[in-house]
Amino acid sequence: MGGHDAGTHHQFTGIAKYFNSYTITGRRNCVLATYASIAAIILFFKLKPKKQKAVKSRCIVIKLGVPEAGCPCFDLVTMVQLCKE
């Protein structure tokens, strides 16, 4: 199809006057609107507040316990574990 833009024979009304795929300004506005929408979507996801996880302190507990049956280790077992309160 011919690439020339004879926008004079297109009579657009309303929003089609500014956003259409026939006139050069309409095409430009469509392009700018698409870029703005993509930028808005990206910004939305970037600036979206993330859910804050509850701050939990960690403690270190040193337990002295007995080994489980069959464990080839010494009598006293030192267990260090992280616990969440």
Place this chain on the structure above:
Amino acid sequence: MMTSFFDQFASPSYLGIPLIAIAIALPWVLYPTPSSRWINNRLITIQGWFINRFTNQLLLPLNVGGHKWALLLASLMIFLITINMLGLLPYTFTPTTQLSLNMGFAVPLWLATVIIGMRNQPTVALGHLLPEGTPIPLIPVLIIIETISLLIRPLALGVRLTANLTAGHLLIQLIATAVFVLLPMMPTVAILTATVLFLLTLLEVAVAMIQAYVFVLLLSLYLQENV
């Protein structure tokens, strides 16, 4: 030392000095400079005639604003075609097999055309990203597709030249090796392979000239859209 078929594409250096600088400077040395005489000798006259004819043909679709690029496009064409043709000589290094060199040409020149378009006629430059008469539901998709195709242009320009020349040189080396290997064992097959090698070399001469022309032509087309 084990040599491979890709050694011919390694950028040569001697005592740490990159020799690609000499390879790039060589085309400028080979062409005689037009003198200030009114009538030059035959060689310079023919050279000037060819360059003028080519530049005239290349700039036909461009308007007056694009004619500023005449010197750049003509010199780029001569440079590329000379480098490509010199690379077909045996044991020579072809700088245009280096992607870095080709991207170094493609990216700045393409970017210049885009910036010129955005600066001088932003409405037309942006409007070109949406084909005329696109149905409404397809508008966002086509804009994204056209944007991607715009951004991929410099990559295509650089890789096209690199790949064509690299593939051609590699094929020549492979078939030449085959001829040498087959010669003592099967002379008839070696002669047939040598015929293929001869035809391939002719093809590579054409490819060398065509790829240089295509590079410059596409740049002029990108300029035509933006000027």
